[in-house]
Amino acid sequence: MSNQPNHYLPSFGKILEINQENTLIKSFVVSAPDSMQTAQVVPGQFFQLSALGYGEVPISISEIDYNKKTLLFCIANTGAITAKIHEMQPGDEIGIRGPYGNGFPIAALKGKNIVVVAGGIGLVPLRSIIHYSLMNQGYFNYMEVLFGAKSTADFIYREEIKQWRLKPDTTIKVTIDNPEKDWNGNVGFVTNFLQDKCPDHSEVLYNIDPSFKNTVVLVVGPPVMYKNVFKALEKIEFPDKQVFLSLENHMKCGIGKCGHCNCGEKYVCLDGPIFSWLEMKSLPKEY
Amino acid sequence: MVNWTKITDATRHYLKQVFQSDDLILSYTDSHTPGMMTPVVIRKAEDIDSIILNPICTQNLAVYLSEFFQNDIQTGKPVKGKWYITVKPCDVRSVIQMMADEQILKEHIELIVFDCDGTVTNKNLKELFKSEIRKVDFNDHQAKAETLLNEELTADLSGLYQVKCSDREICSIPAVNEFTFIGERERFEFSGTAKNTAIIQDTLTQEECFEKVSAELSKCIRCNACRNICPACFCSDRCVMDKPKLSVPYITKEITLDQIFQYHLIRFYHVAPNCTACGECERICPQGISLSIFYKYLHRMNKHLFGDESGSSDSDRQKLLSYRFGEDLV
Amino acid sequence: MDTNRIYKKDMVQVFSALKKLNISVIGQGFDEKQRLVFKKVSSFQELALDEITPLQPVKSFLFPPTEKVFSYAKQDEKYQITPETSPESSEKKVLFGLRPCDVHAIEYLKKFYDGHFPDQPILRYLENTIIIGIACEHPSNACFCTTMDISPISSTGADVFLTPTENFFVIEFLTEKGKSLQSAFSEVLKSSEATDVQWKQNIETETSKKLLEKIEINSIKGQINKAYDKPLWKKYSDVCVACGGCTFDCPTCTCFDMRDVMESKKTGYRYRAWDSCSFASFTLHASGHNPRNTKMDRLRQRIMHKYHYTVTNMQTWSCTGCGRCVRVCPVGINTRSILKDIKEALHE
Numbered sequence: 001m002s003n004q005p006n007h008y009l010p011s012f013g014k015i016l017e018i019n020q021e022n023t024l025i026k027s028f029v030v031s032a033p034d035s036m037q038t039a040q041v042v043p044g045q046f047f048q049l050s051a052l053g054y055g056e057v058p059i060s061i062s063e064i065d066y067n068k069k070t071l072l073f074c075i076a077n078t079g080a081i082t083a084k085i086h087e088m089q090p091g092d093e094i095g096i097r098g099p100y101g102n103g104f105p106i107a108a109l110k111g112k113n114i115v116v117v118a119g120g121i122g123l124v125p126l127r128s129i130i131h132y133s134l135m136n137q138g139y140f141n142y143m144e145v146l147f148g149a150k151s152t153a154d155f156i157y158r159e160e161i162k163q164w165r166l167k168p169d170t171t172i173k174v175t176i177d178n179p180e181k182d183w184n185g186n187v188g189f190v191t192n193f194l195q196d197k198c199p200d201h202s203e204v205l206y207n208i209d210p211s212f213k214n215t216v217v218l219v220v221g222p223p224v225m226y227k228n229v230f231k232a233l234e235k236i237e238f239p240d241k242q243v244f245l246s247l248e249n250h251m252k253c254g255i256g257k258c259g260h261c262n263c264g265e266k267y268v269c270l271d272g273p274i275f276s277w278l279e280m281k282s283l284p285k286e287y
Numbered sequence: 288m289v290n291w292t293k294i295t296d297a298t299r300h301y302l303k304q305v306f307q308s309d310d311l312i313l314s315y316t317d318s319h320t321p322g323m324m325t326p327v328v329i330r331k332a333e334d335i336d337s338i339i340l341n342p343i344c345t346q347n348l349a350v351y352l353s354e355f356f357q358n359d360i361q362t363g364k365p366v367k368g369k370w371y372i373t374v375k376p377c378d379v380r381s382v383i384q385m386m387a388d389e390q391i392l393k394e395h396i397e398l399i400v401f402d403c404d405g406t407v408t409n410k411n412l413k414e415l416f417k418s419e420i421r422k423v424d425f426n427d428h429q430a431k432a433e434t435l436l437n438e439e440l441t442a443d444l445s446g447l448y449q450v451k452c453s454d455r456e457i458c459s460i461p462a463v464n465e466f467t468f469i470g471e472r473e474r475f476e477f478s479g480t481a482k483n484t485a486i487i488q489d490t491l492t493q494e495e496c497f498e499k500v501s502a503e504l505s506k507c508i509r510c511n512a513c514r515n516i517c518p519a520c521f522c523s524d525r526c527v528m529d530k531p532k533l534s535v536p537y538i539t540k541e542i543t544l545d546q547i548f549q550y551h552l553i554r555f556y557h558v559a560p561n562c563t564a565c566g567e568c569e570r571i572c573p574q575g576i577s578l579s580i581f582y583k584y585l586h587r588m589n590k591h592l593f594g595d596e597s598g599s600s601d602s603d604r605q606k607l608l609s610y611r612f613g614e615d616l617v
Numbered sequence: 618m619d620t621n622r623i624y625k626k627d628m629v630q631v632f633s634a635l636k637k638l639n640i641s642v643i644g645q646g647f648d649e650k651q652r653l654v655f656k657k658v659s660s661f662q663e664l665a666l667d668e669i670t671p672l673q674p675v676k677s678f679l680f681p682p683t684e685k686v687f688s689y690a691k692q693d694e695k696y697q698i699t700p701e702t703s704p705e706s707s708e709k710k711v712l713f714g715l716r717p718c719d720v721h722a723i724e725y726l727k728k729f730y731d732g733h734f735p736d737q738p739i740l741r742y743l744e745n746t747i748i749i750g751i752a753c754e755h756p757s758n759a760c761f762c763t764t765m766d767i768s769p770i771s772s773t774g775a776d777v778f779l780t781p782t783e784n785f786f787v788i789e790f791l792t793e794k795g796k797s798l799q800s801a802f803s804e805v806l807k808s809s810e811a812t813d814v815q816w817k818q819n820i821e822t823e824t825s826k827k828l829l830e831k832i833e834i835n836s837i838k839g840q841i842n843k844a845y846d847k848p849l850w851k852k853y854s855d856v857c858v859a860c861g862g863c864t865f866d867c868p869t870c871t872c873f874d875m876r877d878v879m880e881s882k883k884t885g886y887r888y889r890a891w892d893s894c895s896f897a898s899f900t901l902h903a904s905g906h907n908p909r910n911t912k913m914d915r916l917r918q919r920i921m922h923k924y925h926y927t928v929t930n931m932q933t934w935s936c937t938g939c940g941r942c943v944r945v946c947p948v949g950i951n952t953r954s955i956l957k958d959i960k961e962a963l964h965e
Contacts, residue, residue, distance in 0.1 A: 004735045004737050004740070005737065006700055006737040006738065007734045007735075007736070007737070008686045008687070008737075008738070008875070008887075008889075009686075009687055009698055009700055010698065012695075012696055050877075052689050052691075052696060052877060052885060052887075053689075053877050053878075053879035053885040054877055054879070055875075055876055055877045056875065056877075056887075078903045078904060079903035082903070091694070092694070093694065093695060093696050095696070222904075222906075223906060223908075248902070249900065249902075249908060250899070250900050250901060250902055250908075252873070252874055252875045253873075253875060255733075255734035255736075256732070256733070256734060257729075257730065257734070257736050257871065257873075258872055258873050258874070258875065258889075258892070259871060259872030259873075259892070259894065260872070260874075260892070260899060260900065262894075262918075262922065262926070263908065264842075264921075264926065265925070265926040265929040265930050270733065270734075284842075284845060284921075286900075286908040286909050286914065286918070287908050318948075318949030318950070318951055318954075319949075319951045319953065319954045320758075320759060320943050320944075320946070320949050320951045321758045321759075322758075323946075323949035324949055325856055325948055325949030325950060325951075326855075326856040326948055326949075327852075327855075327856065328855040328856065346947065346948055346949075350858060351855075351856070419669065419755075419756070419757050419758045419827075420758055421758055421829070435756070435758060435826075435827035435828075436826060436827060502649075508673075508677075508682050508865055508891070509682075509890075510860065510861045510862055510864075510865040510891075510893070511860060511861055511896070512858075512860035512861060512862045512947065515858045515859055515860040515861070516858050516860055516947055529896065529897070529898040536878075536879065539876060539878050539888070540683075540874055540876055540890045540892075541683045541878070541888055541890055542682040542683040542890060542891075543683060567947070570947065571860065571862070571947030573672060573673070573862045573865060573866050573945045574652075574673065575650070575652045575672075
């Protein structure tokens with residue numbers, strides 16, 4: 001019992017590089033602590049990052065470089081602790097625990113058509129799976145990324161998106177909520193891509209494969225977006241087992257003890273953060 | 288002396304006459320916990336018969352008022368009907384103080400004050416019967432109880448009223464607001480006797496006082512119960528204690544003596560101008576801490592230093608307070 | 618089962634033997650203000666076993682209300698972490714005279730804090746704790762252990778079990794841990810008589826008479842979530858003041874908060890403190906979104922967690938029917954009534 005490791009103690013990684021993604025978001029390349037088994041990290045998992053003296057926050061992994069043993073985190077400056085992390089400089093040490101959570105069911109996604117639906121900073125955890133497809137050419141049959149942001153100022157990963165567009169078997173569609181002056185692209189909510197309201201494409205899912213058999217939808221965004229996505233998918237009778245999303249409940253311990261992320265019989269930190277829509281149906285609407 | 292059956296019947300009768308749809312009643316009903324009543328919110332006329340009034344109606348119902356109003360502000364739905372609230376004479380002050388603090392709108396509230404000889408807590412009852420009770424009934428000063436083994440016990444309540452019931456000043460109804468009185472007399476007179484405790488600050492030196500207060504407070508587990516039951520603590524979810532912020536790094540959620548002291552001192556100085564000494568914080572403390580050491584002192588100092596008597600006027604702003612209705616940062 | 622007798626007058630020797638073994642004893646007694654509490658006792662006389670259980674649960678000796686997790690110091694841009702282990706956690710202790718409800722609660726804590734990611738600090742406390750259970754003769758008017766399938770004479774989870782009679786206890790050493798205590802008792806153990814098996818049964822009969830009516834909820838075990846959308850919650854959440862008393866005094870509530878304190882520019886520590894699902898801040902996101910925004914959501918969460926979620930996850934109620942939530946509630950919300958209402962709502 002007590003000769004077990006103390007899971008509450010953080011290890012330390014070094015911040016190697018920091019990039020400003022937009023006014024709110026910075027990305028941090030962090031070298032993984034020696035004790036960490038990076039080979040086991042799965043896209044969709046999260047880590048507990050500490051700014052010691054201020055506190056700890058759960059942050060999804062955006063990219064894992066298995067060779068260099070580095071981790072990429074994209075952190076929005078939304079609270080007191082993330083603000084402190086934003087003040088850190090390359091060379092600083094950052095407290096890190098993890099990886100925690102289940103991650104995307106990578107094995108089950110092999111050979112599938114993947115439709116990634118991201119709302120705003122929801123693209124952060126999904127970047128890990130997009131990156132996975134870049135690193136493992138041919139692992140997925142086809143990938144379509146639908147990214148919606150409030151405005152062009154909220155875009156993240158501009159450079160990466162350009163690169164993703166070059167990749168074969170991958171389509172990227174970007175939309176903003178309201179029209180803007182120098183914007184010629186799509187306007188409207190990202191959920192419109194799933195309905196036939198979208199001006200230049202209709203019904204992305206039908207176009208990929210009208211039987212939906214081999215298609216999986218991965219969606220991350222704010223809680224309201226989930227509601228609209230589910231509504232749209234319900235209309236076209238898309239199978240609920242083939243939809244996965246990530247919950248972002250308040251968390252403290254990351255290991256299923258503190259109780260903050262409890263939602264129904266699930267602990268988001270242990271059983272999640274990735275849930276299928278089917279599982280979500282049995283959960284109370286407390287997310 | 289109060290005949291509780293008559294009071295209960297008269298209250299129900301009155302409410303049935305005045306109640307209309309959209310109205311709301313705050314009163315007391317049976318809780319199924321022996322020796323305890325529970326507040327009840329009545330929205331339908333047929334539920335009025337569930338109202339029961341007796342000397343274990345200890346809770347101060349004023350605490351619910353600000354919360355309901357805040358709900359209405361948040362949802363943007365204006366209050367439609369009238370709100371009837373049945374209160375003991377001592378609780379009238381809390382409601383009036385909330386009106387003065389612009390936490391509630393007085394035109395929506397009708398006070399129904401019921402006569403009272405003093406109230407007893409379930410802790411008092413336990414002392415009285417020296418046994419766990421299954422059931423208890425009241426008439427006048429008499430309490431008739433049934434023990435767990437169904438033995439019948441009767442006892443006289445008059446010596447066991449809550450400490451606050453010995454303070455005649457708290458019981459007197461300020462003559463500022465219109466209210467309906469349920470009882471046999473118009474002038475309320477306190478007829479019971481209760482144990483009295485002096486304010487310890489009067490008799491002790493500073494060091495002794497600190498020692499005594501520390502001994503009490505070291506029991507605190509910082510559950511926040513005293514804050515959440517307090518009608519004067521209406522910051523609700525915006526309380527500085529809930530979410531320790533970086534801007535106030537000296538507040539943590541630790542349960543150490545200095546943090547406990549800080550919590551109670553901040554809280555009591557916050558509520559000093561509008562605390563009506565209703566004593567709810569002391570009654571409900573799960574750790575049995577005598578919080579009256581603070582509130583009695585502050586209540587008196589407020590009167591002494593500023594000439595303010597909280598709960599005595601529904602329009603005068605207390606001198607220590609200066610915020611406005613609907614203001615974001617209380 | 619081997620049973621013995623131990624006379625109450627001989628307990629003096631047991632206590633001094635435990636002292637010699639460096640084992641501290643925690644049991645229910647009165648503090649200096651005559652409040653019934655769990656506390657460290659040095660003699661048998663200090664125990665108040667003929668009272669109901671103290672309102673404050675014994676869990677604060679195993680899972681302290683506040684505890685430092687680690688402290689840190691920064692040196693040459695590098696952090697040094699020192700785990701904080703309180704001396705109490707490795708101190709050998711005996712919980713003397715715990716009622717079956719509280720013994721079950723500790724069983725639950727053990728199960729909960731173990732698992733995939735064991736909570737090492739709390740498990741250390743539990744490892745060094747020996748539980749001496751006692752058959753319950755003095756239930757309160759809020760008790761409902763039988764509703765939660767716990768008998769007032771259940772010895773499950775206890776290392777040693779006592780059955781009280783007027784002059785002596787019938788004592789059973791049940792586990793290896795319990796047997797490690799045998800030496801402290803050995804000098805005063807008397808052999809038991811054939812009739813001693815009767816005592817336990819007598820207590821069960823007598824205590825059952827005192828308990829309030831049992832609510833048959835096994836028929837709805839595993840289905841309580843079906844009451845999620847029923848109107849019954851409003852009645853209780855209307856009057857709940859979200860004081861958190863029920864969770865702080867619950868022997869099976871396990872939630873905690875973790876926060877940092879900076880002591881100087883380079884040093885500080887992380888602590889954890891009890892937290893409660895009744896508080897709005899418990900689930901509040903940094904964005905301002907709150908998954909359980911209303912008092913009703915939070916009250917329902919507490920009930921659902923105790924009576925449904927742990928049934929699904931751990932095949933056990935996380936309630937032992939100790940009645941503390943009922944006793945502490947300042948507005949008279951009665952958990953038994955909620956269970957009754959759930960049952961009615963499901964049978965409609």
